[in-house]
Amino acid sequence: MRIIIVGAGLVGTQLARHLIEEKHDIAIIEANEERARHVSNRLDCMVLQDEGNSINALEEAGIAKAEALICVTDSDEVNMIICGLASRYPKLLKIARVRNDEYVRRNFQNQVEAGAPPMGIDYFVHPDVEAARSALDAIEHGAIGNILSFAGSPYELGTIDVAAHSAFDGLTLKDFRTILEGESLITLVERKGKSFLPTGSTKLQADDRIYLLAKEEELNEGFKLAGRSEKPIHKIGIVGGGRLGSLIAAGLLSKERRKPNEAAGSGMDAAGGFEADGTERKKARGFFSFLKTLVPRGFKKVLIIEQDYGICKDLAARFPDALILNEDISDESFVAEEHIDDLDLIVTATDLQELNIITAVYLKSRGVTRTIAMVTGSGYAAIARQLGVDVVIPMKDVVVDSILSKLMGGGVKGVHRLGDGTVGILEIDINPGSQPEGKSLKDFHLPEGALVMLVNRGVEVDFIPRGGYVYTAGDRILLIARNGSEMDIERIFSSPVKGTSVKDEPAKGNAK
Secondary structure (H helix, E strand, O other): EEEEOOOOHHHHHHHHHHHHHHHOOOEEEOOHHHHHHHHHHHHHEEEEEEOOOOOOOHHHOOOOOOOOEEOOOHHHHHHHHHHHHHHOOOOOOEEEEEOOOHHHHOOOOOEEEEEEEOHOOOOEEOOOHHHHHHHHHHOOOOOOOOOEEEEOOOEEEEEEEEEOOOOOOEEEHHHHHHHOOOOEEEEEEEOEEEEOOOOOOOOOOOOOOEEEEEEEOOOHHHHOOOOOOOOOOOEEEEEEOOOOHHHHHHHHOOOOOOOOOOOOOOOOHHOOEOOOOOOOOOOOOOOOHHHOOOOOOOOOOEEEOOOHHHHHHHHHHOOOOOOEOOOOOOOOHHHOOOHHHHOOOEEOOOOOOOHHHHHHHHHHHOOOOOEEEOOOOOOHHHHHHHOOOOEEEEEHHHHHHHHHHHHOOOOOEEEEEOOOEEEEEEEEEOOOOHHHHHOOOOOOOOOOOEEEEEEEEEOOOOEEEOOOOOHHHHHHHHEEOOOHHHHHHHHHHHOOOOOOOOOOOOOOOOOO
């Protein structure tokens, strides 16, 4: 697949690295000479040092033969203009990262009225929306670990740190069912910075980080067994009242709540919008409908701490039920006077990731029960976790996952990378006529290292499959796989092209 990425910042570089590993043909356009040189020395792909809104640069990058254009420069306007310039290529999938709420809101309204994607842009990716949703999912579960939810399924994936002398410390996975009832599965283990897919003989150790797939009740029990029991959260503080902090506040204070496990969607298309082929989807849900994400949990108090007076005035008008404090969180006397250390949870969401980490660690040392810190990438996320922050959300990683989900074909509806980024979860719809349809799990060989974790078959019909499960058209599966196998998996689950035949021989690998 030929893909052009405009912008070689952290998101563009990380995205390109992953796509190159998956054997895609990548071209990067970057205006900054030093940044272009840096990425050219580190990635095996075409790198053009030029303006992305140059037709000549796009043509030199091979846009006529490209299948996707991803614009992730630092400018919303440039990203949208580049997609507009590429509108002459109707079959080209166009994705733009846009941070400005008003741009996205207006274009959402335009697409509802016009019945076509605005400016030819197939998908908007809003970084703060993606990060806020991750924070809200974690809060819903008591902020005891990162939580990954799947649309339409009661199953969730929780990251659990194994405490010394807990029930999980020293547990061999073949004995896992003896201590945790119900359907659940440990899908991945992180140990000393390395990730691996466990087997029945895997023995858990203190300080391991495990990824547990289970329903909410079993997931919460898993946290308890690992030494991470949930505590009631009644008072929540948000440090930083900017775009991200205000989105989190809106989710907490929204009067409209969705039912548990109601599909929340992903990316800006959660507000309705258009699929890659331009077909219209649900519009009634409204713009930023992800804010209806929390089931009422008895929150009694939300306070927002913001240093900018003008922002505080706007926050006070938007959130009359919240306490707005125009203060500097780094002022120790303020923390003591306002009893900030009495909070049950603090979410640090300023524009400075170092401040977010330091604030979370400091307030936890003062007695705040749970902490969530927003950081830029996975490097800082690892540091924050080592320092004791309960939930760390790497915003760039969340954005990259959102973009990858929109690039995949073959029934792939979602991509979520785990651990050190070498392993990912794919949400896949079984299409009629695809290679696996009608074959059993034990008889159809997936690429080595790939494992089907969960099957979703309509409303409230979810199960962890055994070897006798038969792939059925209409099912949605969750599949965990190592990087480098996504293209094979996408090919396997693609529907056959009309008028051609599909070979029954699947990709080589071990039966799962």
